[in-house]
Amino acid sequence: MERVLSRGWYVLGPELQAFEEEFAAYCGTGYAVGVANGTDALELALQAVGVERGAEVVTVANAGMYGTTAILRAGAVPVFADVDAASLMMGPAALESALSPRTAAVIVTHLYGGMAAIRELSAIAARRSVPLIEDCAHSPGAARDGRKVGSWGALGCFSFYPTKNLGAAGDAGAVVTSDPSLAAKVRALRQYGWTAKYHSTVRGGQNSRLDEMQAAILRAKLPCLDGWNARRREIAQTYCRALAASGAGLPSDTSGSDYVAHLFVIRSARRERIRRALSDAGIATDVHYPVPDHLQESLGGAFRGAALPVTERSATEVLTLPCFPEMTAGEIDEVAGAVRESLS
Numbered sequence: 001m002e003r004v005l006s007r008g009w010y011v012l013g014p015e016l017q018a019f020e021e022e023f024a025a026y027c028g029t030g031y032a033v034g035v036a037n038g039t040d041a042l043e044l045a046l047q048a049v050g051v052e053r054g055a056e057v058v059t060v061a062n063a064g065m066y067g068t069t070a071i072l073r074a075g076a077v078p079v080f081a082d083v084d085a086a087s088l089m090m091g092p093a094a095l096e097s098a099l100s101p102r103t104a105a106v107i108v109t110h111l112y113g114g115m116a117a118i119r120e121l122s123a124i125a126a127r128r129s130v131p132l133i134e135d136c137a138h139s140p141g142a143a144r145d146g147r148k149v150g151s152w153g154a155l156g157c158f159s160f161y162p163t164k165n166l167g168a169a170g171d172a173g174a175v176v177t178s179d180p181s182l183a184a185k186v187r188a189l190r191q192y193g194w195t196a197k198y199h200s201t202v203r204g205g206q207n208s209r210l211d212e213m214q215a216a217i218l219r220a221k222l223p224c225l226d227g228w229n230a231r232r233r234e235i236a237q238t239y240c241r242a243l244a245a246s247g248a249g250l251p252s253d254t255s256g257s258d259y260v261a262h263l264f265v266i267r268s269a270r271r272e273r274i275r276r277a278l279s280d281a282g283i284a285t286d287v288h289y290p291v292p293d294h295l296q297e298s299l300g301g302a303f304r305g306a307a308l309p310v311t312e313r314s315a316t317e318v319l320t321l322p323c324f325p326e327m328t329a330g331e332i333d334e335v336a337g338a339v340r341e342s343l344s
């Protein structure tokens with residue numbers, strides 16, 4: 001931060017350039033483009049693959065309205081696929097049935113620190129020549145078959161909101177890709193459509209830049225990400241052992257490199273009772289997310305008819321327990337004990 005202040009270069013300077021190179025190398029992609037936040041990352045990614053007004057974009061309705069917001073901002077129409085009952089992420093069969101001749105893109109959200117069935121999903125999208133965009137906000141650093149999230153789709157989108165596994169000290173985001181022309185498009189779109197200063201050649205540009213201070217902070221934190229992810233995974237495993245006989249639904253596999261435990265989410269029909277008991281014990285919980293996108297008031301009922309039974313049911317059952325690298329063994333025990341007690 002001192003380096004940035006003494007240099008006096010605050011926007012699109014050497015810190016961002018270095019962070020983009022370091023983050024692209026970390027993700028195993030050719031390019032990373034820093035943007036203002038994760039929602040912009042999704043919107044610019046949709047624009048970069050050519051999503052236009054009225055086109056359909058397939059997504060899920062249980063991921064906090066971020067992808068849906070980006071789709072609507074791009075002028076497109078969200079088509080909601082129901083989620084898999086075990087992973088709560090988009091499954092291959094649901095994607096197949098949501099695709100239509102009007103589908104211009106798919107957004108796959110890697111939820112809670114896990115990874116969706118990305119090999120199968122990207123094969124389906126490729127077969128239908130539909131670009132697949134990964135929403136990696138919950139899962140930076142997760143990898144399957146040696147490939148990191150964000151490197152499977154045409155583009156991967158990240159949020160560095162402060163509470164994320166890799167968090168800035170404010171809003172920040174990035175788009176990664178190995179396609180140089182998509183990287184160039186996102187680069188232009190984040191700054192008025194400029195391909196050269198004051199020359200706007202790409203339609204639909206906006207101002208969505210990642211500033212130097214945030215880039216410097218992210219550069220300092222990136223080397224810690226794998227260690228923090230490993231500690232988060234340990235915490236999740238400890239929870240799973242401690243809650244195995246509690247009756248709560250638990251994440252199915254917390255041991256692999258494709259899980260980085262962004263949010264430790266349990267499921268129970270008695271969620272409110274657990275929540276109240278934890279609150280009484282001074283333990284904060286949250287629900288990610290309480291209202292499925294298709295039922296959000298801002299959509300005015302336009303998607304109310306979507307048949308999304310797993311999405312709707314899970315919204316009434318999911319509960320997020322505290323999970324962050326600094327948690328102590330005693331704190332994990334205390335939370336798990338309070339959950340067990342509330343269900344006994």
Ligand SMILES: Cc1ncc(COP(=O)(O)O)c(C=O)c1O
Pocket residue numbers: 037038039040063064066067109135137138158159160161171172173
């Ligand atoms: C899954 C997911 N996608 C996208 C976003 C959007 O990121 P931002 O808040 O940086 O716009 C978030 C943010 O919380 C998120 O959790």
